[in-house]
Amino acid sequence: MYHLSRWKCSERSTMQRRVPALEQRIAEIISAYDAQGNHRTGTAVDEASAEWLSKQVYNIGIEAALEPFALSRVDPRSCFLRIDNRRIEGVPLFDAAFTGAEGVRGKLGPLGSDAEIGVGEAIGSQAASAAEARRSRHKAVVLLTRGGRPGLYLLNADLFVDPSGPPMLQVSSAESDWLKEHVQHRAEATLVADVGRTTIQAFNVTAKIAGTNPALAPLVLMAPRSGWWQCASEQGSRLVCWLEAMRVLAAGRPVRDVFFVALSGHELGFIGIDPYIQCRAGLIKRAYAWIFFGSDIGAPRQPNIIHASDDGLQRWIVRAMEREGLGVNAIEPRDAAARAETRPVQQSGGRFVTVACSYSETYHSAADRWPETIDVATLARYANAFATGVLELAEQTSDNSTLRGAGDKS
Secondary structure (H helix, E strand, C coil): CCCHHHHHCHHHCCCCCCCCHHHHHHHHHHHHHHHCCCCCCCCHHHHHHHHHHHHHHHHHCCCEEEEEEEEEEEEEEEEEEEECCEEEECEECCCCCCECCCCEEEEEEECCCCCCEEEEEEECCCCHHHHHHHHCCCCEEEEEEECCCCCCCCCCCCCCCCCCCCCEEEEEHHHHHHHHHHHHCCCEEEEEEEEEEEEEEEEEEEEEECCCCCCCCCEEEEEECCCCCCCHHHHHHHHHHHHHHHHHHHHCCCCCCEEEEEECCCCCCCCCHHHHHHCCCCHHHHCCEEEEECCCCCCCCCCEEEEECCHHHHHHHHHHHHCCCCCCCCECCCCCCCCHHHHHHHHCCCCEEEEEECCCCCCCCCCCCCCCCCCHHHHHHHHHHHHHHHHHHHCCCCCCCHHHCCCCCC
16 A cells, blocks of 8 residues: 655655656545545535546646536435434435434334334445335334445445435444344334435536547546545546546547546436436447446455456457456456446447456445555556557547457447
8 A cells, every 4th residue: 555655755765666657646646536525426525526637637638528417415414323322323325215303213123024113234335225125114224334344334325316215324333233232122212314405516527539530439438436435446546547548548649539527426326427428419329439447446455347248348458458467357247237327328239348346345435545445556557458458449440340350249
C-alpha cells in the first residue's frame, strides 16, 4: 500500500526505486478523490467531484461536459434501532419504505417470523435478505450487514425508482451477538427510518475524442463515479482506468470516435445510465463496443473476472491484459446478466466487455479508503492494459475487422 508522501520523497534516496509516471498519476488521482468525502449521488460532494473530474479531463486536453439528470435525493434524518435504553444508529435501505419520526414499535423476531420487526443478515453485496424482507409482513426490518471485517456495509438501492417493502434499517455486524440475543428473547424495540426528500440535479461527466473517420462505429468507455462513502477502491480505481485511456487516446490518432461517460447514480439503481442513453438515440447498437470498468480493479489479492458479449471482444481484452502480465481468473458465461450500467446495453443487443475484481473486504464500507485498499502497482498494469488495448480498438479502420471473426456473436 502506498501514501502520496512516498511519491513526493521518492527522489531523496537512491535506495527507493524510481516511481513510474503512471503510478504517480494513480496516487494523485485516488488521493484527491478519497479526500473529497462521501460520494453519494446528488450531494455537494458528488457535485464538487464532478467539477474536479471535469478539470482532470481538461488537463488532458479534452473538453468535458456536465450532463444533469433529475433526482429525488434521500436525506436521512433520524435512523436508529432502540432497545431498552440503548440506541443503535443505522442507515435505511434507500429503495424501501421509510417511517415517520415516531418509527415502528414491536417485538423483534427472525426474518420471516410473525414479529413486528424482523431481523436478518445481508452478506456483502448479496441482497437476498432484503428481497425476502420485501415479501414479508413485518412492519419493519433490521438488516445486520456483513463484509470482510466487522462494520456497516451498505446495499445498493437497486429498486430506487420503484421502491418496495417495509422500512429497512442497515446496522453494523458489530452489533450481531447483542442483537441476536434480544431477538431470541423477543424484546420490544423501536425502529426509526425517518428521512427527507430533496429534488436536485446530479451529473454525468462526458467527453469525446473525435476520430479521423467519424463514419466508423464509435467506442464508449463507462466508469461509475458515485457510491457509498469515499469508495477509493470501488470507484477510484475505475476513474484511474477511464482517465488513463483518455490520456493515451488523446495522444494518439484514433480512427473512430471515442465517447467517455463517468456516471453518477451508481448506488441508486444505476440511474445515471438512462439519461445518457436517452440523449443518444441508437448509440447502444451503433457502438463498436461498450467498455465498462468494473469495481475494485487491481484491489490487493483479489481475482479478476471478465464478461464479454462475443468472442472477439473477449479475445481482445484477454490479449490486452496478457501484454501486461495479467492473467484472467474467471470468465462470465455469455448469457449471464451484465453488471450494473452495462445491463441496458446487453438487453438492447449492444456489444460490451467488462473487467472487474472480486469485492474486497472493505467493499461498500467506510473503510474503503486511500491508501490502504489500493495496490498502485497492480492497478497501473490494469490501467495500461486497458489504455493501450482501447487505442488498438480505436485504430481499427473497419467495422468488419478481425475483431468480429468467425464464430463471434454480435
